[in-house]
Structures are given as structure tokens and as C-alpha cells.
Amino acid sequence: MLFEILSTASMGLIAGSAYYLQNKNSLNDHDKIIKIADAAGLKAGGESIRIFRKVRREEYTEYVYKIPLGLSFKQFEDNKQLFIDGLNNKSQSDVNLANIKNINWKGDVMEQIKNIFNNRVMLDKHIEMEYDGMLKMRVYERGLDEMYPYNEDLLKGGWNVPIGCTLNEHITHDFESRPHMIVAGATGFGKSEFLKLIVSVMIKQQPDNVRLHLIDLKGGNELGPFKDLKQCVNFAREPKGAKKALEEIQEDMNKKLDDLFEKGIKDVKRAGQKERDFVFIDEAADLDDDSRDIVVDIARRGRSAGYRLIYATQYPTNETLPSQVRANIGARVCFRLETNTQSRAVLDEGGAEELPEIEGRAIFRRVKNYIVQTPYIEETEINEIIKPHIKEGKDVCHTNVKQSSGANSFKLETL
Numbered sequence: 276m277l278f279e280i281l282s283t284a285s286m287g288l289i290a291g292s293a294y295y296l297q298n299k300n301s302l303n304d305h306d307k308i309i310k311i312a313d314a315a316g317l318k319a320g321g322e323s324i325r326i327f328r329k330v331r332r333e334e335y336t337e338y339v340y341k342i343p344l345g346l347s348f349k350q351f352e353d354n355k356q357l358f359i360d361g362l363n364n365k366s367q368s369d370v371n372l373a374n375i376k377n378i379n380w381k382g383d384v385m386e387q388i389k390n391i392f393n394n395r396v397m398l399d400k401h402i403e404m405e406y407d408g409m410l411k412m413r414v415y416e417r418g419l420d421e422m423y424p425y426n427e428d429l430l431k432g433g434w435n436v437p438i439g440c441t442l443n444e445h446i447t448h449d450f451e452s453r454p455h456m457i458v459a460g461a462t463g464f465g466k467s468e469f470l471k472l473i474v475s476v477m478i479k480q481q482p483d484n485v486r487l488h489l490i491d492l493k494g495g496n497e498l499g500p501f502k503d504l505k506q507c508v509n510f511a512r513e514p515k516g517a518k519k520a521l522e523e524i525q526e527d528m529n530k531k532l533d534d535l536f537e538k539g540i541k542d543v544k545r546a547g548q549k550e551r552d553f554v555f556i557d558e559a560a561d562l563d564d565d566s567r568d569i570v571v572d573i574a575r576r577g578r579s580a581g582y583r584l585i586y587a588t589q590y591p592t593n594e595t596l597p598s599q600v601r602a603n604i605g606a607r608v609c610f611r612l613e614t615n616t617q618s619r620a621v622l623d624e625g626g627a628e629e630l631p632e633i634e635g636r637a638i639f640r641r642v643k644n645y646i647v648q649t650p651y652i653e654e655t656e657i658n659e660i661i662k663p664h665i666k667e668g669k670d671v672c673h674t675n676v677k678q679s680s681g682a683n684s685f686k687l688e689t690l
């Protein structure tokens with residue numbers, strides 16, 4: 276009993292001293308923000324930003340500042356990384372209750388305490404900034420997790436797909452309200468996995484209404500597992516086949532638009548038609564010029580005929596992402612890119628080149644930008660979703676299975 280009282284008192288003493296030592300001489304986040312802003316020259320007429328309010332929430336602390344006249348929010352946004360680095364510019368001792376509880380009081384206690392203090396952990400604070408007449412800075416103690424596993428709870432039904440989690444919310448995208456999407460990113464950061472997620476979610480949520488047109492110019496390995504689905508109308512894996520598939524899509528789209536016109540109905544939704552055609556193109560840079568013209572046409576006129584375009588590229592330039600495609604595609608998911616110029620070609624601004632080198636980390640742009648970790652769906656989960664929809668006599672084929680060289684493009688039976 277006496278031993279327990281003593282050890283509990285010692286724990287309290289150690290935790291208290293640790294807290295004191297950690298905070299002694301160290302600036303709090305608010306002090307740091309002011310210092311960083313001043314050092315970055317974010318002052319006007321000698322006046323610094325002034326704290327208006329501080330609110331502590333479960334996941335973050337929000338600091339609200341008044342910006343001196345003459346400064347813009349953009350100037351603060353442009354210096355976001357300075358704030359993040361500044362708030363993390365110190366490691367801290369890994370003193371926590373679990374470590375203290377694990378002390379073996381019968382062993383060399385001083386040595387164990389020293390080890391706890393010497394074991395330093397890096398800070399991983401992140402910030403979000405907003406402006407509504409005041410500058411709001413939310414400081415999170417931890418950044419985004421590097422893995423956001425897919426699960427059914429993320430599904431919202433309809434034509435919604437989960438895009439990812441930000442520091443404080445789950446983001447979904449509704450292909451009914453914004454029908455097309457650009458997906459870009461350097462090799463290896465998660466484009467193809469993201470496309471597979473969208474296909475799987477569509478099959479899960481809308482098995483009777485979705486029609487798939489899959490153009491996988493990376494050899495067919497990524498979208499290949501979906502080619503034997505009853506919902507798959509077209510599958511192509513080389514530019515010639517892609518052109519043929521796109522011509523057929525355009526012809527069908529024209530027929531649907533003529534039909535709507537004759538009936539005096541504006542779009543398929545108003546016509547009460549439930550089917551939607553999703554055209555996936557993975558490596559859009561490999562399309563020939565004629566095919567790209569058709570893609571522009573689908574982006575421009577496809578919406579009312581029920582066509583949805585998901586246009587992915589690893590090489591975003593003004594040529595692979597023509598202005599007419601960009602003008603008609605509001606939603607963009609951009610994984611890490613090599614250069615500021617590439618980022619501008621996708622997002623109309625830099626930023627994707629500064630994303631951390633983390634698979635699945637992306638900027639989602641829809642009116643404003645969100646930094647997200649995209650959901651990761653395991654191959655077993657994909658197979659489970661698609662298995663009931665595979666055509667008779669066919670087997671679930673596995674991701675990354677190499678296709679035989681003869682299998683180029685073919686028209687699959689129309690549903």
C-alpha cells in the first residue's frame with residue numbers, strides 16, 4: 276500500500292517536472308505564430324497580427340487574428356509552410372503517463388527516467404487557414420494519417436464517392452452535381468488505386484445503373500480486373516482501341532442528345548433515366564489528337580446525356596489537359612507532382628509539388644482546395660465487390676495481372 280502511494284506520488288512528481296521542463300523557455304503556439312508572421316514580414320506600418328480569440332477544441336486549437344490593413348489573406352497562405360515548420364521546430368521529450376507507468380521501481384529508476392527524457396519525438400503539428408474578415412489558424416497536434424482504409428461506412432450512396440479525409444472531415448464527391456473529374460499525379464502516388472476505388476464504389480452502389488467504359492493505356496493492368504464485369508461496355512488498352520471506343524461513345528452520346536432534344540427534355544435526369552456512363556481514361560497523355568478531340572466533346576456535352584468523364588494523367592501539361600477539358604471539369608484530384616508548372620496545369624496554381632511524398636496524399640479541388648488522404652481499398656475488398664457481377668464463365672482476375680498481348684480493345688456486350 277505504502278509502495279503504491281509512493282510510486283503514484285513519484286509519477287505525479289515526474290509528470291509535473293516534465294511538464295514544467297518542457298514548457299520552460301518554450302514559446303506557446305500563439306507566440307510562435309506572431310513571431311513567424313513578423314519574421315516573414317507579415318506586418319503593415321509596424322503593426323503585427325493581433326489575437327482576437329482562441330478556442331480549444333478536441334482536435335485542434337483555433338487562433339483568430341485581426342490582420343493589419345494592407346495585408347491580404349493570400350500572403351499568409353503563401354507562407355503556410357513557414358508556419359508549419361516554425362510550429363514544429365523543436366522535438367519534445369516523450370514524457371507521457373504510459374512511459375511513466377512502465378517504470379520498474381525496483382530497477383535503476385534514475386536511468387529509466389533519464390531515458391524517458393532523452394527519447395525525443397518530433398512534433399507533427401499541422402495548420403489550416405481560413406479568412407472570413409479575420410484570419411483563422413487551426414493548429415492540429417498531428418498531421419493526417421498515412422493510411423485511410425476504405426470501409427463501407429464511408430459510402431453515402433447515390434453517385435457519391437469517398438475522396439478522402441482532411442484533418443477534420445471526410446470528403447465525398449457527387450458525380451451527379453459535378454460530372455467530370457481530372458486525376459493527376461506523378462508515378463506511384465496513388466492515381467490508379469484511386470480509379471479502382473471509384474469503379475468499385477460505383478459497382479457497389481449502382482450495379483444496375485452504371486455502365487463502364489474503361490480505357491487503360493498503361494497496358495490494361497490496372498483496370499483489367501473490371502473488364503469482365505456485366506457493367507463494362509468498352510475496354511481498351513492501347514491508343515487505337517481507345518479511339519475506336521471513344522468514337523462509339525461519341526456516337527451513342529449524340530443519339531442520346533438528339534433523343535432528348537426531340538422530346539424537349541434538357542437532360543437524362545429530367546427524363547427519369549437512371550443509367551450513367553462512366554468513361555475512365557488512364558494515361559490520357561497517350562491518346563492521339565482525334566481521341567483527345569472526342570474527350571473534349573464528352574467533357575463539353577456529355578453531362579446532359581449522362582456521361583461522366585474521369586481523366587487521369589501522370590504528365591499534366593497544357594497539351595494533355597487542353598483548356599477546354601479543364602474548363603469543363605470542376606473536380607480535380609491531384610497527387611504529388613514533380614513541378615510547379617505541372618501543378619498549375621491541373622490546379623491552376625502551385626502546391627502539388629509541395630505535397631509530402633506520401634502515397635495517397637492529394638489535393639482535392641472543388642471550389643476550394645482540400646488536402647486529403649485518399650481511401651485505400653484492398654484487392655480482396657475489390658474482388659468481393661465485383662465478384663457477383665462478373666460475367667458467367669469468367670473469373671475474378673487479379674490486379675496487376677499481365678494481359679496477353681493479343682487482347683487489345685474490344686466492344687463488350689451492351690447491357
Ligand SMILES: Nc1ncnc2c1ncn2[C@@H]1O[C@H](COP(=O)(O)OP(=O)(O)OP(=O)(O)O)[C@@H](O)[C@H]1O
Pocket residue numbers: 421422423460461462463464465466467468469493589634635636648649650651
Ligand atoms: N490511398 C492510398 N493510401 C496508401 N497507399 C496507397 C494509396 N494509394 C496507393 N497507395 C500505394 O501506392 C502504390 C502505387 O499506387 P498507384 O499504382 O495507384 O500509383 P500510380 O500513381 O497509379 O502510379 P503509376 O502511374 O506508376 O501506375 C500502391 O501499390 C499502394 O501500395
